[in-house]
Amino acid sequence: xxxxxxxxxxxxxxxPTCPRCGLDLRTHSLTSLARARMxxxxxxxxxxxSISHDCCPACAAAQGAYPKDQVPxxxxxxxxxxxxxxxxxxxxxxxxYP
Numbered sequence: 753x754x755x756x757x758x759x760x761x762x763x764x765x766x767x768p769t770c771p772r773c774g775l776d777l778r779t780h781s782l783t784s785l786a787r788a789r790m791x792x793x794x795x796x797x798x799x800x801x802s803i804s805h806d807c808c809p810a811c812a813a814a815q816g817a818y819p820k821d822q823v824p825x826x827x828x829x830x831x832x833x834x835x836x837x838x839x840x841x842x843x844x845x846x847x848x849y850p
Contacts, residue, residue, distance in 0.1 A: 753836055754781045754827065765827040765836040783826045783841065790843045791820045798844040799823045808832040811839050 753762045756770040757780045769776055778784060790796045798817045801824060810830035818824070827837030 754783065756780060757782050757785045765831060778825060787823060787826075787841050790841060791823070793843070795845050795847055796820065796843040797846045800842040800844055801826070801828075801839055802842050804833075804838040806833075807838065811837060814839065817844050 754765060754767070754777050755762050756773060756775060756777060758775050759770060759773045761770055761772040763771060763777065767777065770780070779788075787799065790799050797820075799820055800817045801814050803811045803815045808831055810832060811828050814824050814828050823841070826839050826841065828839055831837040831839075
């Protein structure tokens with residue numbers, strides 16, 4: 753499931769635009785907005801794609817840390833899990849404290 757960052761409407765992974773407000777979920781889902789914030793943060797050196805313990809093969813292949821400009825978009829294309837893509841982003845920090 754994807755959640756629209758504008759109106760909080762939840763939609764299946766396969767829906768490209770929010771059915772309520774019409775925004776593109778590839779750039780305006782809560783997950784996409786979190787990725788964009790991490791990409792803009794100077795303390796984040798890389799972005800990790802973390803997976804669920806019972807993920808599908810497509811999500812298992814996407815697991816790992818990526819340079820900020822090469823992070824795959826979530827939901828993972830080709831995800832075949834019955835509940836949809838449950839991957840999430842985690843920042844890899846260069847420093848923990850200011």
